[in-house]
Amino acid sequence: MTEAKFRENKLFDIAFMGLRAAIATIFIVQGSGKFDPGFAGFLTNIGVPVELQIPIALAETIGGILLIIGVLSRISSSILSIIILGAIFHVKGASNLTGEGGFAIDLMLLAGVLLIIVAGPGRVSISHLAKKIPRFLH
Numbered sequence: 415m416t417e418a419k420f421r422e423n424k425l426f427d428i429a430f431m432g433l434r435a436a437i438a439t440i441f442i443v444q445g446s447g448k449f450d451p452g453f454a455g456f457l458t459n460i461g462v463p464v465e466l467q468i469p470i471a472l473a474e475t476i477g478g479i480l481l482i483i484g485v486l487s488r489i490s491s492s493i494l495s496i497i498i499l500g501a502i503f504h505v506k507g508a509s510n511l512t513g514e515g516g517f518a519i520d521l522m523l524l525a526g527v528l529l530i531i532v533a534g535p536g537r538v539s540i541s542h543l544a545k546k547i548p549r550f551l552h
Contacts (some may be wrong), residue, residue, distance in 0.1 A: 431484075432539040437526045438481035439495060445474025460505055475499060481530070484539020491527040498524045 447453070448471035454464045474497060477490035502508050502517045502524070510516045535541045 430536040434481050438478040441474045441478030444550045471530045484541050485534035487535035491530040
């Protein structure tokens with residue numbers, strides 16, 4: 415099966431939407447937890463300015479929401495990839511792939527958002543539907 419035909423497959427569309435939804439759910443849950451005042455203390459302990467608490471929390475939460483609905487997916491994935499790289503290298507020190515302080519899940523999330531940056535949101539997205547609206551108006 416050629417790549418073009420594979421990408422036209424409905425199962426591909428559903429699987430890609432599932433990937434976006436899974437990544438988005440993780441970011442929404444993690445991001446909403448970062449509004450807690452305890453996260454500000456954590457940032458201070460790792461040498462990150464406490465003023466970044468709200469921008470990080472908003473980026474993860476709003477970025478996750480945008481991924482689920484499929485709007486500005488490449489931009490939000492780019493921002494989320496920067497946050498993940500910060501988690502891997504600054505927070506976890508990129509020292510252990512597994513175990514205590516491991517970054518295996520972060521690496522999987524990074525791979526997922528990089529895929530979304532390259533492939534876009536897919537056909538099950540508001541962005542894809544918005545492209546079709548002008549055709550219906552004529």
